[in-house]
Amino acid sequence: MGNGDIRVRGLAARAGGWSARHRWAAVGIWVLFVVLAMGLGSAAGRVDVDEAQGLKGETKTAAQLIEDAGIEEPAGETVLVQAKDGGLKATDTEFRAAVAEVMDAVEATGKVTDISSPYDTDTVSKDGRSALVQFDMRGEAETAGERVEPVLNAVEKVQKDHPALTIEQIGSASMMKTFDDAFGDDFKKAEYSAVPVALGILLIAFGALVAALLPVALAITAIMATMGLMSIVSHVMPMGEVANSVMLLVGLAVGVDYCLFYLRREREERAAGRDPQTALRIAAATSGRAIVVSGVTVCVAMAGMLFTGIAEFEAMGLASLIVVAVAMVGSVTVLPALLSLLGHRVEKGRIPFLHPESKLRRNRAKANRDSRLWTAVLGAVLKRPVVSVVVATGALLAVTAPAIGMKTQNLTLDQEFGDSLPIVQTYNRVNDAFPGGSEPAEVVVKADDINAPEVQSALADFKKEAVESGVSRGPVEIKLHDAQNLAFVYVPLVGGSDLDKAGENLEKLRDEVRPATLGKVDGIEAPITGQVAGSHDFNNQLAGAVVPVFAFVVVFAFLLMLLSFRSLTIAITSIALNLLSVGAAYGILVAVFQHGWGASLVGAEGVGAIISWLPLFLFVILFGLSMDYHVFVVSRIREARLKGRTTNEAIKHGVVTTAGVVTSAAVIMVAVFAIFGTLSMQSMKQMGVGLAAAVLIDATVIRGVLLPAVMALLGERNWYLPKWLNRLPDLTHDEAPEADTHHQARDDEGERVPV
Numbered sequence: 001m002g003n004g005d006i007r008v009r010g011l012a013a014r015a016g017g018w019s020a021r022h023r024w025a026a027v028g029i030w031v032l033f034v035v036l037a038m039g040l041g042s043a044a045g046r047v048d049v050d051e052a053q054g055l056k057g058e059t060k061t062a063a064q065l066i067e068d069a070g071i072e073e074p075a076g077e078t079v080l081v082q083a084k085d086g087g088l089k090a091t092d093t094e095f096r097a098a099v100a101e102v103m104d105a106v107e108a109t110g111k112v113t114d115i116s117s118p119y120d121t122d123t124v125s126k127d128g129r130s131a132l133v134q135f136d137m138r139g140e141a142e143t144a145g146e147r148v149e150p151v152l153n154a155v156e157k158v159q160k161d162h163p164a165l166t167i168e169q170i171g172s173a174s175m176m177k178t179f180d181d182a183f184g185d186d187f188k189k190a191e192y193s194a195v196p197v198a199l200g201i202l203l204i205a206f207g208a209l210v211a212a213l214l215p216v217a218l219a220i221t222a223i224m225a226t227m228g229l230m231s232i233v234s235h236v237m238p239m240g241e242v243a244n245s246v247m248l249l250v251g252l253a254v255g256v257d258y259c260l261f262y263l264r265r266e267r268e269e270r271a272a273g274r275d276p277q278t279a280l281r282i283a284a285a286t287s288g289r290a291i292v293v294s295g296v297t298v299c300v301a302m303a304g305m306l307f308t309g310i311a312e313f314e315a316m317g318l319a320s321l322i323v324v325a326v327a328m329v330g331s332v333t334v335l336p337a338l339l340s341l342l343g344h345r346v347e348k349g350r351i352p353f354l355h356p357e358s359k360l361r362r363n364r365a366k367a368n369r370d371s372r373l374w375t376a377v378l379g380a381v382l383k384r385p386v387v388s389v390v391v392a393t394g395a396l397l398a399v400t401a402p403a404i405g406m407k408t409q410n411l412t413l414d415q416e417f418g419d420s421l422p423i424v425q426t427y428n429r430v431n432d433a434f435p436g437g438s439e440p441a442e443v444v445v446k447a448d449d450i451n452a453p454e455v456q457s458a459l460a461d462f463k464k465e466a467v468e469s470g471v472s473r474g475p476v477e478i479k480l481h482d483a484q485n486l487a488f489v490y491v492p493l494v495g496g497s498d499l500d501k502a503g504e505n506l507e508k509l510r511d512e513v514r515p516a517t518l519g520k521v522d523g524i525e526a527p528i529t530g531q532v533a534g535s536h537d538f539n540n541q542l543a544g545a546v547v548p549v550f551a552f553v554v555v556f557a558f559l560l561m562l563l564s565f566r567s568l569t570i571a572i573t574s575i576a577l578n579l580l581s582v583g584a585a586y587g588i589l590v591a592v593f594q595h596g597w598g599a600s601l602v603g604a605e606g607v608g609a610i611i612s613w614l615p616l617f618l619f620v621i622l623f624g625l626s627m628d629y630h631v632f633v634v635s636r637i638r639e640a641r642l643k644g645r646t647t648n649e650a651i652k653h654g655v656v657t658t659a660g661v662v663t664s665a666a667v668i669m670v671a672v673f674a675i676f677g678t679l680s681m682q683s684m685k686q687m688g689v690g691l692a693a694a695v696l697i698d699a700t701v702i703r704g705v706l707l708p709a710v711m712a713l714l715g716e717r718n719w720y721l722p723k724w725l726n727r728l729p730d731l732t733h734d735e736a737p738e739a740d741t742h743h744q745a746r747d748d749e750g751e752r753v754p755v
Contacts, residue, residue: 016284026337041228062529074136075144077171130433145176205664219255243315251323295328301624388709403586439531585694666699
């Protein structure tokens, strides 16, 4: 199996060899690539995702009609005037005076237009204690949050003059400003703190400043280059802020991990007595190859997001794919060049008590702590593989069990932010007094002549039927755009912030009320959009994407593992183990965030649902990232097997020698993801906790217990490849090209060398 001279050497080995020989050229090309990508990206500018255009169905049709008509919908704002403690009524003089003052105050700012009195639009609650003053912000809706502060101040001043009333403002502009103020810095802090956290863990892992800085430097340059590339690509496929955050998260995790794999192997080979150049060649052919296989698998998994047809998802998938590809290329090209340039200087800036050599000096005969721990665990696992498989699988299935009752939905304002923001209470008060009033369904009616008698009659019937059918309690508002032959009909849906009930009423509006009224007039288009409709259409589209995305990712990952290890058994077990870790992550998410079990431990709340985009997103990300460890560990096991060890010896050697690097890599990923679990938004908490929990399970239970136990049970069948599959391309290579019998004894001591 080890005919290294005959077999073609791997791509990673050739790339690493070239970079080591042409060190300055490799570093220069990388720097030029990063600078060019950033420069071209900056010149091109970024095109951001239009969420409505990114969906299919009625939401997109409505957005297209508005865009074609050239209508810029303004940011709508509402001021709630409400009597405290059941005192005043909307008909009372003081109440009327307060409403008039609000209207005068907002108009005086010069920032608003189209102000309407609740007495003209009938936006007075049934109990007569609440009324809504409505108006639009001048200028573009996207930037209205930047101009709304004077209006908020004017409303606050009126509130001070009327202590018997609650006078509060809410709307898209005021919410935009509130979130930017409260959480804009939140994301920045998370993104900035991720790098120092990763660096701190690397310092502990390597015990040397230069060695710790290399992975962080590579990850950051990969992220910088990707930002430029994202701007260029956005002209074909729009990007967005969420895609940016995900790219940073994934880029830091894989960029640091890939370097960690490479550096640890190179250091291990030097510790085994090889000169720096030989150590580098072995690292390039072994860890380098594992990085390429892992990177391609992660890229394939990320490409699965392109099958959703949802613009935000496609942006996240493409951004993640680009950063992984860039980090992978950097790891097998510029990293070997830097290591070749640095030589032994990679150990500069040694930290006392943390550097491996100081450990060796203290106690040369003993293995390091990682190896001792994993040697003990593996001893027990390999002694009783059946018990280990049953216990570990049983535990993971028990953790997965809550996922069976998973409920997904777009989180409402109060679910997303709890009571941490005053505007959430305003949102709840408006919804209690005017169900659905804060986020009405919007019907975009397009006709050949919007003022034709039959069209006007149909609009009147629709308005009447919407209330009589129980879909809305009113008031239903109609805005005509005569020049464009368009009408906007705003229907507050009964259910309000209860998205399940509001969703049912939306379907009734679409399937019963509309056909019985507007549907009877030929040539009318009347798609229904709005917050509830957007959430409804998004969930439907996402549900339709689940099967193709799952199938694509699983099939391609299976084929890559089959070609990379030329073993049907390893390909099947890889997929099964990955699915098990994803299932466990789902179970933890549902238990913590849906049912609220232990939610306070992570500063969260049981909000009764998982945000709808997360399960598919988690599946794709985790399936990609968990392949990192899997490929790395199995590559070492296969390498030891090729050198003539028995399968059990190879398993022990492979897991123990990779224990340090897998532990360090996992700790970095868990720490980076956990930072996102500290953000105020529940959706970000869910993402951070889900990813951190899954990586932790993956690096410990799966790689440390289940994988070795399953491989020990299978024995020689691990390497089974049916004869009819022999014709498949051979993507394997001689795992340790420089190995020889002279070093075999030192190799066997690998378990006693710090890794």
